[in-house]
Amino acid sequence: MDWGKVRFFLGEVLTNFTRNAPMQITAIGTVSVTIVLLGAFLYVRETVASFGAGVLDRIEIKVYMNPDADRKTEDAVRAVLASDPRVLEAVFVDKKAGLRKMRDLLRKELDTSLLTSNPLPDAFNVRVRKPEDVPIVAQHVQRVAGIATVEYAAGTVTKLLNLANVFGRIGVVMIALLLLTAAIIIANTIRLTVFARRREIAIMQLVGATNAYIRGPFIMEGLVAGLAGAAIALGILALADTQVAKVAATIQFVPLHVNEGMLALELLGVGAAVGFVSSWLSVGRYLRS
Amino acid sequence: MARREKTFHAVAARASGDARFFSEAGTYDRDVRLITLRGVTLTYPNGTRAVEDLDLEIDKGAFVFLVGHSGTGKSSLLKLMYREAVPSAGTVIVDGVRVDTLKRSKIPQLRRSVGVVFQDFKLLTHKTVWENVAFALQVTGAATRDVMRQVPRALDLVGLSHKSRMFPGELSGGEQQRTAIARALVNNPKILLCDEPTGNLDPSNTTEIMELLQRINLKGTTVVVATHNVAVVDRMRRRVVRLENGRIVTDEERGFYHRGLGQSQVLSG
Numbered sequence: 296m297d298w299g300k301v302r303f304f305l306g307e308v309l310t311n312f313t314r315n316a317p318m319q320i321t322a323i324g325t326v327s328v329t330i331v332l333l334g335a336f337l338y339v340r341e342t343v344a345s346f347g348a349g350v351l352d353r354i355e356i357k358v359y360m361n362p363d364a365d366r367k368t369e370d371a372v373r374a375v376l377a378s379d380p381r382v383l384e385a386v387f388v389d390k391k392a393g394l395r396k397m398r399d400l401l402r403k404e405l406d407t408s409l410l411t412s413n414p415l416p417d418a419f420n421v422r423v424r425k426p427e428d429v430p431i432v433a434q435h436v437q438r439v440a441g442i443a444t445v446e447y448a449a450g451t452v453t454k455l456l457n458l459a460n461v462f463g464r465i466g467v468v469m470i471a472l473l474l475l476t477a478a479i480i481i482a483n484t485i486r487l488t489v490f491a492r493r494r495e496i497a498i499m500q501l502v503g504a505t506n507a508y509i510r511g512p513f514i515m516e517g518l519v520a521g522l523a524g525a526a527i528a529l530g531i532l533a534l535a536d537t538q539v540a541k542v543a544a545t546i547q548f549v550p551l552h553v554n555e556g557m558l559a560l561e562l563l564g565v566g567a568a569v570g571f572v573s574s575w576l577s578v579g580r581y582l583r584s
Numbered sequence: 585m586a587r588r589e590k591t592f593h594a595v596a597a598r599a600s601g602d603a604r605f606f607s608e609a610g611t612y613d614r615d616v617r618l619i620t621l622r623g624v625t626l627t628y629p630n631g632t633r634a635v636e637d638l639d640l641e642i643d644k645g646a647f648v649f650l651v652g653h654s655g656t657g658k659s660s661l662l663k664l665m666y667r668e669a670v671p672s673a674g675t676v677i678v679d680g681v682r683v684d685t686l687k688r689s690k691i692p693q694l695r696r697s698v699g700v701v702f703q704d705f706k707l708l709t710h711k712t713v714w715e716n717v718a719f720a721l722q723v724t725g726a727a728t729r730d731v732m733r734q735v736p737r738a739l740d741l742v743g744l745s746h747k748s749r750m751f752p753g754e755l756s757g758g759e760q761q762r763t764a765i766a767r768a769l770v771n772n773p774k775i776l777l778c779d780e781p782t783g784n785l786d787p788s789n790t791t792e793i794m795e796l797l798q799r800i801n802l803k804g805t806t807v808v809v810a811t812h813n814v815a816v817v818d819r820m821r822r823r824v825v826r827l828e829n830g831r832i833v834t835d836e837e838r839g840f841y842h843r844g845l846g847q848s849q850v851l852s853g
Contacts, residue, residue, distance in 0.1 A: 299728025498706055501666075502771065503695030504723035 307512035308519065314491045315484065319520060322477075322484040326524025326569060327531070329473040330562050334532045336466045337558060343459045354426060356433050358419040359443045368441030372419060375439055381428040385421045393418060416443060474569060481520055482573040485513055489581045496581075506582045513578040514571060521570020525563045532562075618644045618775060618806050619665060624674030624684075626660050626830075634660035636830040637674070642808060644774075647801045649817050650810040651841055652827035658810035661827070662777045665808070666698045667691050679774055696724060699768030699776045699805075703783035705760045707752040713739070713763050714748040720767045738766040742796060758789030765796060769805070776800060778809040782816060790816060817841040 312319055358372060369387070376385040388396070393415040423432050433445045489496065499509050536555065619642040626635040634657045642648055650658045663669035664676050667683050676683040679697055686694060707716050717738055721731045739745045742762040752760050761781060768776055778797065782790040794816050801807045811817065817824060817840065824839030825832055 297728050299731065300722070300725070303722045494706070495708060498708065498719070499723045500691075501695060501700055501706075502720035502723060502767070503692040505689075505692045505725075508723060508725060 304512065304515075308515045311488045311492070311512055311516040312519075315487050318484045318487050322481045322520045323524045323527065325477045325480045326521055326566055327527040329470070329477045329569075330525050330528035330566055331531050332473060333470050333565065334528060334558065334562050335535070336470055337561070338532075338536075340459075340463055340466070341558075354422075354429055354448060356419075356421040356423070356429060356436070356445060356447045358421060358436050358445050360417040361441050361443045362416055364417065364441040368439070369417065371439050372436065372442065375436060376419065376421060379432060379435065381423050381425070381432055383422045383424045385419050387417070387419055389417050390415050474565070477524070478569050478573040481517055481570055482577040484520065485517055485574040485577040486581070488516060489513060489578055509582060510575070510578045514574045517570040517574025517577075518567055519570070520574075521566040521568070522563060523566075524570075525566025528566070529559055529562060532559075616643045618642055618646070618679055619808075620675070620677040621661075621664065622675045622677075624664060624671045624676060626657075626664060626669055627672045634669075634830055635664065635671070638830065638832055640825065640832060640835075642806060645801070645804055645806055647798070647807045647820075647822045648809070649820070649822060649824045649839070650808065650827060651812060651817055651824055654812065656827040657830040658827055659779050660830070662700070662779050662808065662810055665775070665777060666700055667694055692724070696771050697773050697775065699765075699771065699773040701761070701764050701768050701776065701778040701781050703780035705752070705757075705764045705784075707760055707763055707767075709752050712749050712751055713744055713755070713766075716752070716763055717766045717770050720770050724771070734770050734772075738770040741769065741800070742766045756789065757785045758792050761785065761789070761793050762796060765793075765800070769800065773805070775806045775808065778807065778811075780811055781809060782811065782813055787815075794820065812841075814841040 360368060360372070373385070373387070376382050390413050394413050397415070419436075421432065421436070423429055429447050433447050436442065437445045496509055619640070621638055621640040624635055624638045624640075625633070627633050638657075638661070640661075650661060652658055660669055664671055665678055665683070667686055671684050674684065678694065681690075681694060683694060708719065711719060714735060718731050718735045721734055726734075735748075736745065739748055742765050744759060744762050744766060747755065747759065752763065755763065761784075765776075765781075776797070781797070782793050785793060790813065797807050797809065798820070821838045821840075824834070824836050824841070826834040826836075826839075
């Protein structure tokens, strides 16, 4: 390892930074803001996705029989459900079992001994393989005679998830635009540094430095700006994360399955990539002209 | 063509009494020629014709003055030699390399065998003398060991070892130009191209720089100097190539600045 070379290279990078510090700060700030938004977006999206998936997987279709339905109707429903490949399982819950279940559920909140008769009908609890099949299966079962109602909660959930999807797409576009802005600002910063150092570059070219060598410090500059921006953003996100975690702890049913280490690496990668690509293009254009 | 060239040079060699032109077999030795321009025309994008159908040959170890009014193509001619300019027509060969068709990626290699010095020194003001000279080596990726060995040598050659820690702003014009020369030479180039090297200097500094260039030439480096300093050219009595409107009008082996004063006129046009 030739430390003299390393020191010279780092010296050149440092010179680049000090040459136009205000612009550098702007570039780093833009990257930070972009990455904070990107990070928050990815965090929320992943949370919604895992939350939605968890809920959707547990959606059941409840098929309530008429109170006067006989064994035949019950068998007919059973046959329809058994022959349907979309159905994962169908459990028959008769009146008594249903009441027991309800008693268990409501034990603490309600005095169930007040119930003197059983108001519940016989029912099937049906689970399907794919959440999007819920409405189809529900319609299908409804056609069997002797069924009172078919209920499922999927409608609301799918609507919510669709909404989240739309927002997600808007988010992707916005983040893409922000990343582009950050890239342009870094590219401009590098261009200003290149301009400030054009004498040095001219001399480098004169004495036979290769373009790759001339590019080096500038690309390092872009890379460092991108990484610094991402690092600041990660700091902000980590701070926000502890606050969110405090709130989330009070809401029990929200599962937080976000791989934070992975997310942090991804964000650093995005910062570095933005810095690298934009500086590469910026210096490249100067050297080619 | 080859035959004609041979006799042509034989005549030229005899005229200048130079035996180096011949190898032992008595034929012309290609190895002595370092720079060859043949039928070179350079037209800038704005339509200015800087150099027109020009032929020029410079041998290894030569000391050549390019003279003429400003705007006659002296600088352009030098630029063609270090590939700062690409000819619109003709061929440029430097040290056996076709410069006019040289790939962009090969330019750095050429530049390392050609040192260039300018009127305005082109030093980096925030770097010391040492750093300015070392810079030329460092940006070519030279090992620190080589930098530590070569820089003192170059500074010693130009007599600036004792000022290596000073900044260009603290030096006289002559010292700044010597720094620039040290930077041009630190790569051990075969050719030193000087574009008006004394244009910004007073007479005593001018003499100093010209003596330095002469010493460098004696060590074997080919030196080409574009100048319109009459006194310098007349005192040195070296080969003088005179340009007018992008063409060579006279080429004298031991010439004066002004046309027709030379004794042996060779290679005209």
